[in-house]
Structure formats: C-alpha cells, structure tokens
Amino acid sequence: MTKRAYESEYPPFYVAVDIVVLTVREEQLHVMAIRRGGGPGTGEFALPGGFVEIDEDLETAAxxxxxxxxxxxxDFLEQVKTYGAPDRDPRGRIVSVLYVAVVPDLPEGEAGTDASEALWVPVDELMAADLPFDHNVMLVDAVERARAKLEYSPLAASFCGDTFTIGQLRRVYEIVWGKDKHSIDPSNFQRKVLTADDFIVATGEVVGDGPGRPARVYRLGGAAVLNPPVTR
Known part of the structure; x- marks a missing residue:
C-alpha cells in the first residue's frame, strides 16, 4: 500500500486521559488534585492526567x-465519559477520556513529572475553584458517578472496616452523597440496606454506637450488585 493511501483530509488530533480519585478523609469526600507545573494553568489546581502515548491503551495511560x-x-478504574469540545484545550484539538476511582485508605500524594504538587482537597473546595480545561465539568460528572455507585454496589462498606454498624455505614453514604450528618433517616436507611440481598450480614455481636441501646454489628456480604438498590 502506498503512502498516499494513508493520507487524510482530516487534521490530526490528540487523545488525553484525566483521572478523578475520590476517598473519605476527615469526615469529608476528598479528591486528589495536582498543581500544574506548566501551562496552560501553571500553578492552578487541576485533575491528574495527560496524553496517551502511541503504544498505550487508554486505561494503561490513565x-x-x-x-x-x-x-x-x-486497583480499579472506571471509565466515565469522553470530552471532545473543539475549544476545550487551548493547545489544540484534544479529546480526553475521564476515569474515576473511589478507594478507602489512600496515602498522601507525591508530585512528579509536570505536577508541582499533589494533594487531597475536599470535593466542595475543588468544585468551587476555577479549574483549567473542562475539569470542573469532569469533577461533577465523576462525583455523580461515585454517588450512583453507592446506590447499586456495596462500595460504601469498603470504607467501614471488616465489621461495622448500620450507623457507621449510613455516615459513609451521607459523606459521599454530600448530605449533612444525621440527615438520612435511620429507620428508612436500615430498611433499605437490610432489604438489599446479601449486602450486609449480621455477626451476632452488638456494640455501643452512641446514645440508646447497643447497635448490631455487621460485615459485608457477597452481593456484587445491590438488589434492590439503596436509593438516595
């Protein structure tokens, strides 16, 4: 095949990946942010990410x-959405694929390559910042994906340890869903999590969990998908 067969009327463009990593720290939902070491947006908060190399698939690049x-x-990255507005990046025509991870017990960040700083920032604080590119939109989309995952997956229990009370589990839901403490009705929440097939399993133990009678202790069951879901 001749070289001319590869020629195209369409100009080349680049593919990038961006990553939202979420965790619970200090009773708040946090996101890993970087400060950009170079332009555009030098010194500004942004999401970690960069260009896909010619020999990489998307998740490997992320x-x-x-x-x-x-x-x-x-351990796990979930692809959220692809962003391709023609003017989303001042450097040229760049399409970016967004990934999200929601993980407990993550360490502090350590900046490298073109990031001058890597740090955990409360989600509300980063959402209020003027982020470069379309990272504000990406962050909103990733947080909504994380909040939806708590409805249909047992993800919230991973933030509770090997055993936990329903009150402790409910607090994780409040934090990730962006609700005030004690704003989720305890009786309604308990009914939902106990109705979901094999979501949580009673250990037979009880423990003091605030005022009132001792609370039952549970562990994570075997369900991969919550049925019925624990809806907001």
Whole structure:
C-alpha cells in the first residue's frame, strides 16, 4: 500500500486521559488534585492526567499518568465519559477520556513529572475553584458517578472496616452523597440496606454506637450488585 493511501483530509488530533480519585478523609469526600507545573494553568489546581502515548491503551495511560503525577496506584478504574469540545484545550484539538476511582485508605500524594504538587482537597473546595480545561465539568460528572455507585454496589462498606454498624455505614453514604450528618433517616436507611440481598450480614455481636441501646454489628456480604438498590 502506498503512502498516499494513508493520507487524510482530516487534521490530526490528540487523545488525553484525566483521572478523578475520590476517598473519605476527615469526615469529608476528598479528591486528589495536582498543581500544574506548566501551562496552560501553571500553578492552578487541576485533575491528574495527560496524553496517551502511541503504544498505550487508554486505561494503561490513565494508570501511568496517575502514578507519574501523584504516585498513587489503584486497583480499579472506571471509565466515565469522553470530552471532545473543539475549544476545550487551548493547545489544540484534544479529546480526553475521564476515569474515576473511589478507594478507602489512600496515602498522601507525591508530585512528579509536570505536577508541582499533589494533594487531597475536599470535593466542595475543588468544585468551587476555577479549574483549567473542562475539569470542573469532569469533577461533577465523576462525583455523580461515585454517588450512583453507592446506590447499586456495596462500595460504601469498603470504607467501614471488616465489621461495622448500620450507623457507621449510613455516615459513609451521607459523606459521599454530600448530605449533612444525621440527615438520612435511620429507620428508612436500615430498611433499605437490610432489604438489599446479601449486602450486609449480621455477626451476632452488638456494640455501643452512641446514645440508646447497643447497635448490631455487621460485615459485608457477597452481593456484587445491590438488589434492590439503596436509593438516595
């Protein structure tokens, strides 16, 4: 095949990946942010990410960029959405694929490559910042994906330890869903989590969990998908 067969009337463009890593710290939902070491947006908060190399698939690039810019590794990344507005990046025509990870017990970040700082920031604080590119939109979309995951997956229990009370589990839901403490009705929440097939399993133990009678202790069951879901 001749060289001319590869020519195209369409100009080339680049593919990037961006990553939202969420965790619960100090009773708040936090996101890993970087400060950009170079333009555009030098010194500004942004999401970790970068360009996909010619020999990489998308998730491999996302994992590489996350390690290079924050020194974080996660077991599972979920693809959220693709962003391709023509003017989303002042450097040229760049399409970016967004990934999200929601993980407990993550360490502090350690900046590298073109990030001058990597740090955990409360989600509300980063949402209020003027982020470069379309990172504000990406963050909103990723947080909504995380909140939805709590409805249909047992993810929240991973933030509770091996055993927990329903009150402790309810607090995780409040934090991730962006609700005030004690704003989720305890009786309604208990009914939902106990109705979901094999979501949580009673250990037979009880423990003091605030005022009132001792609370039952539970562990995570075997359900991969919550049926029925624990809706907001």
């Amino acid at each position: 994992r590489r960029e996350l390690v290079e810019e924050t020194n974080l590794e996660v």
